Amino acid sequence: MIANLIVGGLAAGCLYAMVAIAIVIVLNITDIANFAQGEMAMLATFFAYWLMDGLGLSWWQAVSIAIIFGLVQGIVIQQVVIRPLIGGPVLSAIIATLGLNVVLNSVAGMIWGHQTYTFPSPFAFSAPFVVAAVPVAVDSVVNIAVGFVIIIAMTLFLRFTWTGLGLRAASQNQTVARLMGVSITRTSAIAWGLGGLVGAVAGVLVAPSLFLDTNLMSALLIKAFAGGVLGGLNSLIGVFLGCLALGVAENLAGAYVSPSFADAITFIVIIAVLTIRPEGVFGRVRIRKA
Amino acid sequence: MSFAADIIRASRPRTLWSWSAAMIGLCFLLAGAAPLGVNGYGLYLLTLTGIFALVALGLNFLTGYAGQISLCHASFFGVGAYATAILTQKAGWPYLLSLFAGALFTTAIGAIVAVPALRLRNIYLAIATLGFGVVLQKIIFEWRSLTGGGGGLALTAPSIAGYELGANGLYYLTLILMTAGLFGAWNVSRGRTGRALLVIKDSEIAAGSLGIHSARYKIVAFAISAFYAAVAGGLFAYLVRYINPESFSAGLSISFLSMVVIGGLGTIGGSILGAAFYVIVPELLRGIKDAPGLIFGLLLVVVMVFMPQGLWGMLRRLGRRPLR
Numbered sequence: 001m002i003a004n005l006i007v008g009g010l011a012a013g014c015l016y017a018m019v020a021i022a023i024v025i026v027l028n029i030t031d032i033a034n035f036a037q038g039e040m041a042m043l044a045t046f047f048a049y050w051l052m053d054g055l056g057l058s059w060w061q062a063v064s065i066a067i068i069f070g071l072v073q074g075i076v077i078q079q080v081v082i083r084p085l086i087g088g089p090v091l092s093a094i095i096a097t098l099g100l101n102v103v104l105n106s107v108a109g110m111i112w113g114h115q116t117y118t119f120p121s122p123f124a125f126s127a128p129f130v131v132a133a134v135p136v137a138v139d140s141v142v143n144i145a146v147g148f149v150i151i152i153a154m155t156l157f158l159r160f161t162w163t164g165l166g167l168r169a170a171s172q173n174q175t176v177a178r179l180m181g182v183s184i185t186r187t188s189a190i191a192w193g194l195g196g197l198v199g200a201v202a203g204v205l206v207a208p209s210l211f212l213d214t215n216l217m218s219a220l221l222i223k224a225f226a227g228g229v230l231g232g233l234n235s236l237i238g239v240f241l242g243c244l245a246l247g248v249a250e251n252l253a254g255a256y257v258s259p260s261f262a263d264a265i266t267f268i269v270i271i272a273v274l275t276i277r278p279e280g281v282f283g284r285v286r287i288r289k290a
Numbered sequence: 291m292s293f294a295a296d297i298i299r300a301s302r303p304r305t306l307w308s309w310s311a312a313m314i315g316l317c318f319l320l321a322g323a324a325p326l327g328v329n330g331y332g333l334y335l336l337t338l339t340g341i342f343a344l345v346a347l348g349l350n351f352l353t354g355y356a357g358q359i360s361l362c363h364a365s366f367f368g369v370g371a372y373a374t375a376i377l378t379q380k381a382g383w384p385y386l387l388s389l390f391a392g393a394l395f396t397t398a399i400g401a402i403v404a405v406p407a408l409r410l411r412n413i414y415l416a417i418a419t420l421g422f423g424v425v426l427q428k429i430i431f432e433w434r435s436l437t438g439g440g441g442g443l444a445l446t447a448p449s450i451a452g453y454e455l456g457a458n459g460l461y462y463l464t465l466i467l468m469t470a471g472l473f474g475a476w477n478v479s480r481g482r483t484g485r486a487l488l489v490i491k492d493s494e495i496a497a498g499s500l501g502i503h504s505a506r507y508k509i510v511a512f513a514i515s516a517f518y519a520a521v522a523g524g525l526f527a528y529l530v531r532y533i534n535p536e537s538f539s540a541g542l543s544i545s546f547l548s549m550v551v552i553g554g555l556g557t558i559g560g561s562i563l564g565a566a567f568y569v570i571v572p573e574l575l576r577g578i579k580d581a582p583g584l585i586f587g588l589l590l591v592v593v594m595v596f597m598p599q600g601l602w603g604m605l606r607r608l609g610r611r612p613l614r
Contacts, residue, residue, distance in 0.1 A: 027413070033412065033413035033416065081591055081595060084595045084596075085594065085595060088598075089357070090412050091353075091357060091359060091412060092594045092598060093594070094359065094412060094413065094416065095359075095547065095551050095590060095594055096590065096591050096594040096595065098544055098547065098548075098590060099548070099586070099587045099588070099589070099590025099591040099594065100587065100590075100591055101544075101587070102544070102548075102583050102584075102586055102587030102590070103583075103584055103587030103588055103591065104587075105583060105587075106580040106581070106583035106584035106587060107580075107584065109580040109583075110580045110584070222420065222424075222540070225413075225416075225417050225420075226417060226421070229413075229414060229417045233413070233414075260428070260431075260432055261428060261432065263424055263428060264424060264425045264428040264429070267420075267421035267422075267424050267425050268421070268425060270417065270418070270421050271406055271418055271421050271422065271425075274406060274409075274410055274414060274417070274418050275406040275409070278409050278410055278414055
């Protein structure tokens with residue numbers, strides 16, 4: 001019983017983690033919490049659906065194009081909306097992304113309406129793995145594996161490439177980074193592009209487990225932020241583990257404490273964590289200078 | 291020690307004083323005479339504007355002055371609505387008394403929410419307040435014996451001193467309370483608290499070194515804005531006569547935020563303008579399901595990118611009045 005609950009929680013948690021990773025890539029490099037990340041991913045997922053359903057492309061073709069769409073989408077949004085706000089108060093950028101969230105949702109609603117679609121998955125009919133008599137859905141295993149691959153790839157990219165070094169420099173101190181010849185607008189564009197790309201990956205992986213509609217991401221976005229805050233928003237692996245922990249905690253609280261209060265309990269835990277350790281469980285403390 | 295807030299008093303140009311007094315007088319005259327000129331639905335929209343303006347005035351303290359984001363104002367609004375409704379319907383208190391008691395109760399909740407929020411900024415504050423919103427909404431939903439749960443609560447017309455409050459009565463009550471709220475907001479924002487909050491917004495460290503107790507002022511800002519939201523909630527409950535926990539979601543909190551931002555952060559006129567805008571635009575675009583969302587989202591973005599002073603700032607610039 002408890003093993004089933006934990007596996008189910010991990011399955012939900014890895015959905016949160018996919019979205020959270022996309023958010024954290026942007027947040028760490030540009031200091032902007034992107035509340036539109038979920039809707040950006042939703043739009044990319046709908047695009048993939050349209051490629052498959054409208055143009056008859058195969059799953060892999062459609063998903064590859066949608067991921068590139070996600071990358072371009074991120075860069076375009078950065079250039080149009082975020083670039084003018086660089087250097088201004090962080091609150092302005094957060095509010096702008098909240099607005100963007102509503103815009104993208106309405107745009108998707110105008111194009112695709114508010115009915116639900118079923119997004120196919122190449123793993124849907126595979127038999128589940130059985131680990132110690134507990135069935136584990138292939139989807140969940142794929143999600144967790146892809147999450148790890150993204151984290152490892154991002155870590156390698158940030159550690160061992162010149163561009164990655166520039167991104168890390170910009171995230172530490174924009175003024176000094178600029179003095180060293182790092183273009184802030186360019187690093188910001190790269191971060192948003194990467195965020196859009198990872199978001200699109202998250203979207204196509206999440207959509208088969210849920211139903212595809214314009215509100216696909218709204219619940220996930222909140223959970224992703226919550227899990228991220230729990231783990232500590234400045235550590236990729238912390239965010240990943242935080243989201244998995246959130247999924248498990250939700251499932252256990254739902255089963256053993258009160259099914260109707262599962263959401264509320266997770267938020268109470270998060271508020272408690274924020275009160276005691278505002279930087280999250282795995283986060284590093286940043287010293288505020290201004 | 292804490293005279294700093296007095297020292298940094300911002301000077302205001304006193305030009306065109308009589309002109310603006312005349313404008314304000316005209317606005318009140320129009321507002322007072324409005325029930326004669328509009329139909330029932332128009333009156334409903336006007337009352338709704340007044341109610342949202344109250345919330346926006348309160349949120350403006352927190353976001354516009356103190357620079358603190360809140361995504362739980364819909365819950366303050368909801369708690370105010372439920373507290374007022376329950377005290378009036380179930381405990382049999384007079385409407386005005388329960389409105390006030392409900393607002394005080396919500397103010398206390400606002401101050402409690404502020405305590406963990408003191409250590410948090412920006413995104414972390416947004417998440418924590420979002421969490422409080424979810425928890426409060428859930429409590430309302432699950433406390434079925436008191437709140438009616440998901441089935442909601444249907445209300446009968448309120449009465450003040452034996453006189454039953456119809457649509458006109460509620461409109462005038464809203465107008466009176468909004469005027470009082472406006473006057474209060476105007477005074478607080480010009481006073482020591484308003485100036486202290488402005489410094490906290492710019493830099494908490496600078497505020498601390500000027501002797502401004504930023505923790506205390508932030509709690510005050512949260513409490514005041516919860517009070518405004520709760521009074522508005524108490525009016526709203528009796529405007530729509532049916533309340534349900536679903537109405538007080540995070541989406542409504544974002545709407546409140548958008549009113550303040552579109553109207554103009556840190557300006558009192560902007561809060562009212564933003565609320566009016568929020569009520570009127572969907573009416574103009576009725577029939578196109580996604581259009582209001584699109585317009586509001588776009589405006590939030592455009593306002594942030596191109597006119598951080600909001601609609602009010604733009605109007606003042608058009609009126610060739612110096613920006614504060």
